[in-house]
Amino acid sequence: MARTERLTHAWFARPAPIVARELIGCALVHGDRTGMIVEVEAYLGPHDKASHARFGATPRTSVMFGPAGRSYVYLCYGIHEMFNIVTGDEGHGEAVLIRAVAPLSGLGDDPRIGRGPGKVTRALGIDRSHDRRDLARGELYVAAHEVPPKLGIGPRIGVDYAGAWARRRLRFWWRDHPAVTKP
Numbered sequence: 001m002a003r004t005e006r007l008t009h010a011w012f013a014r015p016a017p018i019v020a021r022e023l024i025g026c027a028l029v030h031g032d033r034t035g036m037i038v039e040v041e042a043y044l045g046p047h048d049k050a051s052h053a054r055f056g057a058t059p060r061t062s063v064m065f066g067p068a069g070r071s072y073v074y075l076c077y078g079i080h081e082m083f084n085i086v087t088g089d090e091g092h093g094e095a096v097l098i099r100a101v102a103p104l105s106g107l108g109d110d111p112r113i114g115r116g117p118g119k120v121t122r123a124l125g126i127d128r129s130h131d132r133r134d135l136a137r138g139e140l141y142v143a144a145h146e147v148p149p150k151l152g153i154g155p156r157i158g159v160d161y162a163g164a165w166a167r168r169r170l171r172f173w174w175r176d177h178p179a180v181t182k183p
Helices: 016-023 117-124 160-167
Strands: 027-030 033-043 071-076 080-087 094-105 140-143 151-154 171-174
Touching: 016 033, 016 080, 016 094, 016 171, 027 094, 027 117, 033 117, 071 117, 080 117, 094 117, 094 171
Parallel strands: none
Antiparallel strands: 027 033, 027 140, 033 094, 033 171, 071 080, 080 094, 151 171
């Protein structure tokens, strides 16, 4: 795959943990702003107690049960807009949360600009009007970029309410990258 090739629906239509790992090093593009994805979390559907899909398809979460390669953008704690990518087979409710990006273009040079999921959306100019967008078309998309030298794997952040699911190793990051959040 070329370094700047836009990822396709078929690429996203795989299990969330696989997509999550392979998103590390890809470019998240919105217009003239681009960040390299350096940290993500996978959410596995209705059985995953940390996933929004655990309540089934609601007006807000129904996008998670639709076709892969769509955006799921929601408001967290009434403050932060969070950007997710729907993955897996239609009807499964899987998604990947983009937790951190490093500046590539249009974002300056500070690695902290996209460190944290709320900062990702602010840096890239993504808000809830970008919910349910087709990421294989349009000005908001993901492109192949580069393979990170070392991948970190551990539990997701901020999901202690999910019991044993909180300890599942479904967070992936570019080890030692300065833009990765510090849990």
